Amino acid sequence: QVQLVQSGGEVKKPGASVKVSCKASGYTFTTYGISWVRQAPGQGLEWMGWVSGYNGNTNYAEKLQGRVTMTTDTSTSTAYMELRSLRSDDTAVYYCARVASLGAGTGYCYDSWGQGTLVTVSS
Amino acid sequence: EIVMTQSPATLSVSPGERATLSCRASQSVSTNLAWYQQKPGQGPRLLIYGASTRATGIPARFSGSGSGTEFTLTISSLQSEDFAVYYCQQYNNWPGTFGPGTKVDIK
Numbered sequence: 001q002v003q004l005v006q007s008g009g010e011v012k013k014p015g016a017s018v019k020v021s022c023k024a025s026g027y028t029f030t031t032y033g034i035s036w037v038r039q040a041p042g043q044g045l046e047w048m049g050w051v052s053g054y055n056g057n058t059n060y061a062e063k064l065q066g067r068v069t070m071t072t073d074t075s076t077s078t079a080y081m082e083l084r085s086l087r088s089d090d091t092a093v094y095y096c097a098r099v100a101s102l103g104a105g106t107g108y109c110y111d112s113w114g115q116g117t118l119v120t121v122s123s
Numbered sequence: 124e125i126v127m128t129q130s131p132a133t134l135s136v137s138p139g140e141r142a143t144l145s146c147r148a149s150q151s152v153s154t155n156l157a158w159y160q161q162k163p164g165q166g167p168r169l170l171i172y173g174a175s176t177r178a179t180g181i182p183a184r185f186s187g188s189g190s191g192t193e194f195t196l197t198i199s200s201l202q203s204e205d206f207a208v209y210y211c212q213q214y215n216n217w218p219g220t221f222g223p224g225t226k227v228d229i230k
Binding site: 035044045046047050059061095097100102104105106107108109110111112113114115116 | 152153154155157159164165166167168169172173178210212213214215216217218219220221222223224
């Protein structure tokens with residue numbers, strides 16, 4: 001079965017960087033894209049960006065441009081999300097999610113999610 | 124950006140009862156609408172896509188309907204494991220946007 005297993009929680013100081021991993025199994029990694037979605041405490045779901053499992057192409061949310069980088073390692077079927085210049089409002093649970101192949105719409109629908117990684121930004 | 128709204132914010136239901144959750148889009152999203160269930164400490168789980176198609180392994184008590192701007196998720200007979208937060212999401216327009224969620228709790 002499809003599984004996305006994320007790295008463990010992190011505590012960072014303002015201005016630092018964090019890199020979260022998402023290891024995929026149960027499917028051919030290169031045939032699906034991965035999005036990253038975050039959820040601040042008690043808040044809803046915010047799309048951060050997408051990375052292609054096939055060629056590493058990316059697109060990012062405008063508000064995070066310049067601070068976020070998403071990459072993949074096809075040899076280990078792992079996706080990564082790095083966020084730099086962390087601020088207190090980056091405190092959130094970060095999820096990776098596999099983009100479903102529905103052949104409809106231009107947006108992303110997600111058929112499998114990781115368990116989440118809590119990133120806490122505090123001085 | 125398409126804005127998604129959900130009502131009610133909280134729905135209190137007794138086990139065995141029916142729950143009806145609503146989702147509205149600020150403009151038409153055709154039937155490119157998904158529903159997710161999220162339990163505490165877990166990632167969301169896809170329940171419904173295409174407004175009415177159940178995802179793999181989702182019980183038949185979950186059903187979705189609607190098109191355009193108005194959508195409904197119905198849980199026909201609530202089980203204990205169904206108490207959770209439910210999000211709708213449009214994927215008609217890039218990159219897709221989520222609603223704020225409806226929390227279904229025990230009455």
